[in-house]
Every structure is written in structure tokens, then in C-alpha cells.
Amino acid sequence: xxxxxxxxxxxxxxxxxxxxxxxxxxxxxxxxxxxxxxxxxxxxxxxxxxxxxxxxxxxxxxxxxxxxxxxxxxxxxxxxxxxxxxxxxxxxxxxxxxxxxxxxxxxxxxxxxxxxxxxxxxxxxxxxxxxxxxxxxxxxxxxxxxxxxxxxxxxxxxxxxxxxxxxxxxxxxxxxxxxxxxxxxxxxxxxxxxxxxxxxxxxxxxxxxxxxxxxxxxxxxxxxxxxxxxxxxxxxxxxxxxxxxxxxxxxxxxxxxxxxxxxxxxxxxxxxxxxxxxxxxxxxxxxxxxxxxxxxxxxxxxxxxxxxxxxxxxxxxxxxxxxxxxxxxxxxxxxxxxxxxxxxxxxxxxxxxxxxxxxxxxxxxxxxxxxxxxxxxxxxxxxxxxxxxxxxxxxxxxxxxxxxxxxxxxxxxxxxxxxxxxxxxxxxxxxxxxxxxxxxxxxxxxxxxxxxxxxxxxxxxxxxxxxxxxxxxxxxxxxxxxxxxxxxxxxxxxxxxxxxxxxxxxxxxxxxxxxxxxxxxxxxxxxxxxxxxxxxxxxxxxxxxxxxxxxxxxxxxxxxxxxxxxxxxxxxxxxxxxxxxxxxxxxxxxxxxxxxxxxxxxxxxxxxxxxxxxxxxxxxxxxxxxxxxxxxxxxxxxxx
Numbered sequence: 001x002x003x004x005x006x007x008x009x010x011x012x013x014x015x016x017x018x019x020x021x022x023x024x025x026x027x028x029x030x031x032x033x034x035x036x037x038x039x040x041x042x043x044x045x046x047x048x049x050x051x052x053x054x055x056x057x058x059x060x061x062x063x064x065x066x067x068x069x070x071x072x073x074x075x076x077x078x079x080x081x082x083x084x085x086x087x088x089x090x091x092x093x094x095x096x097x098x099x100x101x102x103x104x105x106x107x108x109x110x111x112x113x114x115x116x117x118x119x120x121x122x123x124x125x126x127x128x129x130x131x132x133x134x135x136x137x138x139x140x141x142x143x144x145x146x147x148x149x150x151x152x153x154x155x156x157x158x159x160x161x162x163x164x165x166x167x168x169x170x171x172x173x174x175x176x177x178x179x180x181x182x183x184x185x186x187x188x189x190x191x192x193x194x195x196x197x198x199x200x201x202x203x204x205x206x207x208x209x210x211x212x213x214x215x216x217x218x219x220x221x222x223x224x225x226x227x228x229x230x231x232x233x234x235x236x237x238x239x240x241x242x243x244x245x246x247x248x249x250x251x252x253x254x255x256x257x258x259x260x261x262x263x264x265x266x267x268x269x270x271x272x273x274x275x276x277x278x279x280x281x282x283x284x285x286x287x288x289x290x291x292x293x294x295x296x297x298x299x300x301x302x303x304x305x306x307x308x309x310x311x312x313x314x315x316x317x318x319x320x321x322x323x324x325x326x327x328x329x330x331x332x333x334x335x336x337x338x339x340x341x342x343x344x345x346x347x348x349x350x351x352x353x354x355x356x357x358x359x360x361x362x363x364x365x366x367x368x369x370x371x372x373x374x375x376x377x378x379x380x381x382x383x384x385x386x387x388x389x390x391x392x393x394x395x396x397x398x399x400x401x402x403x404x405x406x407x408x409x410x411x412x413x414x415x416x417x418x419x420x421x422x423x424x425x426x427x428x429x430x431x432x433x434x435x436x437x438x439x440x441x442x443x444x445x446x447x448x449x450x451x452x453x454x455x456x457x458x459x460x461x462x463x464x465x466x467x468x469x470x471x472x473x474x475x476x477x478x479x480x481x482x483x484x485x486x487x488x489x490x491x492x493x494x495x496x497x498x499x500x501x502x503x504x505x506x507x508x509x510x511x512x513x514x515x516x517x518x519x520x521x522x523x524x525x526x527x528x529x530x531x532x533x534x535x536x537x538x539x540x541x542x543x544x545x546x547x548x549x550x551x552x553x554x555x556x557x558x559x560x561x562x563x564x565x566x567x568x569x570x571x572x573x574x575x576x577x578x579x580x581x582x583x584x585x586x587x588x589x590x591x592x593x594x595x596x597x598x599x600x601x602x603x604x605x606x607x608x609x610x611x612x613x614x615x616x617x618x619x620x621x622x623x624x625x626x627x628x629x630x631x632x633x634x635x636x637x638x639x640x
Contacts, residue, residue, distance in 0.1 A: 001038065005034075006044040006045070008253075009046040010047050012069045021079070023254055023285065025319050028083075028086055029319070029323060029408060030252070030254075032463060032464035042089070044230065045085070045087045046091035047092050048225075049093045050094070050220075050222070054069060054208060055207075084315055093225055098228075101238060102232065102237075103213050107214070114159060115158065118156060119153065119155055120154055127145055144258055154205055158201060159223070159266075160198055161199040164268075165192050165196045167272055168268055168269060178280070184260050185264075199266060202218040202219065202221050223262065224270065227262065230279075234247055252406075254406075256284065258287075283329070285329055311562055320342065321342045323408040323409060324408075324412045327407075336519045344509055351419055351458075352507040354419055354455070355455060356503050356506075358455070359373070361426075372500060374498070375452070376442060388421055389491060392454045392491060393491045396489045425451065434447075453491065456493070457491075459484065460485075477501075479498065521605045544598055545599045546597070547597060548635060548636065549595060549597050550592065551593050552569050554588075557606075557609065560582070564579050568613075571635040571636015572636060577611055577612060579615045596639055597613040599613050
């Protein structure tokens, strides 16, 4: 059995944000679920690196386009590693095999008569890299992003998209699940019935793209370049097409709703023209919105830094929030308060508290050491037990139904129903009172067995969403992780001889009021770093106070994985500075060193600590960070 799932290939004009994470985490959860079911999975993600917008961004940074995207792509990959994104292949449209395959695809379409040369004159949206006719504009602006458009005219090659309108409508009719959710399909039908126009597939007013082999003035435009990645990544158009033969057609393309049209109209038309099968399903999920209803995007300046969130709360908490808080397919809102509440109520109060309570009770009444226990019985079954057991037995079937339809929040709801039932079961059976009677030890063991067996099942079903937490629970239960498969979900697979390890809180509760204030302070601090590429004059620069200081003490911030707390002497007084360099320096390496700081930066509070300044450091091309040391300058020396 095979399963091929893809995300869009992301446009690396800037760093990844939480919106990118949403799509990718969803695809990863589905991929992990299918792996658990025994499928051979191909999970593809990557980056779309050509186009005028990339060329302009690179120019603004005084870099060549490839140099510019290389740095951003590395950050995407680092983020996917932090979020435990378990992709099989990461494609870049600058990969040589992709370039060669796209040129072959373009040539084939041209030779077959599906591409012809003409002249284009219409409204162009630079951020979306799309042309629109007058009838498609909304209030004279881009219908996709709402931004300004400009009139452009140039010679171009066109794909005969209009030729395939009837065939695409027939595809929808014969394959009712081709577009999901259903509302997206209705939008596509209306768009086609309003009249499909042929598609511009080459450009001449920029050169950062794949050259058209038979016309040197043209580069292949985004549609054929980017959309083809789903087959070029499998080896289509190369001598090594084994994966293409095995995995195509894709089982599901997961995309944001704003690009459903490209995947549900342009992409199947291209495939039909190439004589290839169309994908089984295109799933267009909703947007991640802020409280003001605006979509999360770099251009709006409302991006939430996923690196910061993962550092503060752990990647599993972020994965859980994204897929539990929002009904997949619909728009959903992000707020710091909603995130903290999910962590406190669901992860700390419900799941974490259940594991901690049960393991503590086991050690107290069935302990074989100060931190471990072993059950002795699971035979004294009562009616209250059967209610919990039946819920656990039925859970995999209910969960499977929701996962197969990409209803991630509903699948998590089913898991949490069992978690809640387990907490209620402990309260109702009161093993702490039973422990007063030595004759009740077998009954206590049976109660705890039912809890731990439920937790074992929970941990397996939770693994696509929260892989680290799943393994942690399984370690606490003394279970071999390799044995935690779909087929092991049968009730009663937990061995009585399993050693239960005492658990600390896996998700400590957060002081909500304090945390929200810290996040607000952090947001204000980060906001001041925007527009750093804009030119400044000497008067702007003179506002920055750069001085040399001596580091007299340094320690790791306990609440953070990357922050160091430095006490520095600036020639007049000591001050505290927090710096995110814990991954690159130990405290011992920095004590007594002289460094440069920005001394007049507005103070910020992070992890409950007030930071007064910023250390000067640089980032190498390999993303490593080096602090600028100034041993020849005394503390308080001004940098001019």
C-alpha cells in the first residue's frame, strides 16, 4: 500500500511563519498516521524559488537570487526539524533535476500544441505573481490578496487552459471528493463556468527562472515551474522514474484555500495535456487568522515567530494547538491567550495530570522502588471498569474515520474524550481510599491497569500529532516504542510485568497573566526589528549607543533553551542582558570576555527577567552565531 501526500512548495521571499507550519504539521500528522497503518509513505515539501519577487528581494539584500534563497531555505529546514516534520523529500525548484524535467514538460506541451506564443496585456499582482483580467479584479485590486495591481504587457507563451474547462468539470463530477471541503469545489465550478482564459506560462521582463530551451528570451513562469514539482520530485522526466511509477497519482495535495484554484484547475489541466493521471484529492484548508480577521502573512507584518513559540512551549504543544484549536478546512484564529489556555487546560490539566496522578498512585500502592511500580492484577472487573474499557476499545475505529477525512481536531476530540473519562474514572474509583485496606491491593492494581492501558492506547493514537509526548508516555509506561503499532491497539496488550515509572508534570501549568504580558513585551521588542533593510542616514545611526562591556557573570535561563543571562559591567554599573546564544556558547566561555552592546535599547522582559541591551553578534552562512569580542577596549568605551 502506498500513500503520497504533499504540501505546497513555499515561496522563500522571507522566513517561515506559523501559517506555513499549520499546513506542514497537518501533512506530517497525516503522513505519520499512514505510516502507523503500515503504508509506504512519500511525504513531499519544498520551496518555489524562482520569479520576479525573489529577484527583487535578493537585489534589495545585495545578493544573487540563489544566495538569498539558500539562507532562507536553510531556516525552513531548521524549523521543520524543530517541529519534527518527518518529510521524505524536500524539493527546491532550483534543483538541477527539476529544471531539466520542467524544460522537457514545457517542450512536450509546446510540441503537442497546448502551448502557443502570443502577447499578454493585463493586470499583474507582484506578490501573487498573477495576471488578472478586469472582470476578475475586486475593487480594482488583486482578487487573491487584495493588493494593488499594475498594467503590464509583454510577449509570452500561453497554455490552452480554456481547452480543458469541460474535462475539469467532468473530473469534478466523476470524482466528488476531488476537491475538499465541499465549499471549495463550488468556488472552482463557478470560476470555470464564468469562463476560463488561457494561461500565461512564460515571462520576458526578468531572468530569474528556468529558461525556455527553444526561445532564450523567455523563462518558464510559475505555473509550469512550481506545480510540476509534484511529479519531478518523483523522477518524472528523468532516467530514474521508479518513484513516479510507484507513487503517482498523489493521494492528497494539502494547500491553503488561496491556491486551491491553481491545484484544482491549472494542475489537472496540465496533467491531462501530458496524458497523466490527476491527483486523487486536493484539500484546501482555511487561513490562520488573528483577532482582527487578517490572514497571517509577512506582507501584513503580523507574522508569529514559530521558533520563539517552540522554544517557549515545546514543538508538541504548538503542533497540538494548530490541529486541535482549528477545524481543518475552516478559518481559525490564533491568539497567545488561546495557545496558553490549550496548554494549561488540555495538556497540563487533562493529559499531564492523568499521567502524573496515575504513576504517583502506582508507586505509592504498588511500588517496587521510590520511582517505579508494577501491577499485580487486572482481573477484578466491575461495571465502572467496563464503561472505560469499552470507550478505549471503540476509540481506534472512531479515530480512524476522522483521520481518513483529515478531520484532525475531531480525531483529537475523540482522544480527549478517553483522557477525560480516565480522570473521571480515577475520581470515581478513589484508589487512595481503597489503599487504606490491604485486602484491596488487587482492586487498586486493576484500576491502575485500566488507566495505564488506556494511556498506552492514547499514546499510540496521539503519536501523529505529538510524537515527543507519545514517546515520553510510552517510556513512563515502560513500553517498547517499536511495539506501539496500529495492530497493538487491542485492549489488554499492556503486560502486568511492565515497570511503571513515576512521572513529573510533562506539561507544567503556566501563569497565564504573567505569560501573556511577557509575550506582549517580546512582540513589541521584535516589532522594533522590522524594516531593517531600509536605508538610514547618519542621524539615525547616531541614535544607537554602542559601547564595550565586560561579562562578569553568565548563566543559563532555566525557562529557555537558547537564552543566556549575562551580567555585564559597562564602565559605570552592572546590567543584565539576555542573549539567544546558548546553542553556541557555554557560560564559562563568556565570563571575563569583552563584548559590544547596544546600550540604549528599550528594556524588555523575557522569561520574567528584565534585559537592558543587546550583544553584538553575527550569523555565518551556515547559520552559526559568533559574538564580536573586543578585548582591546575597556568597559564603557564608545564605538564610533
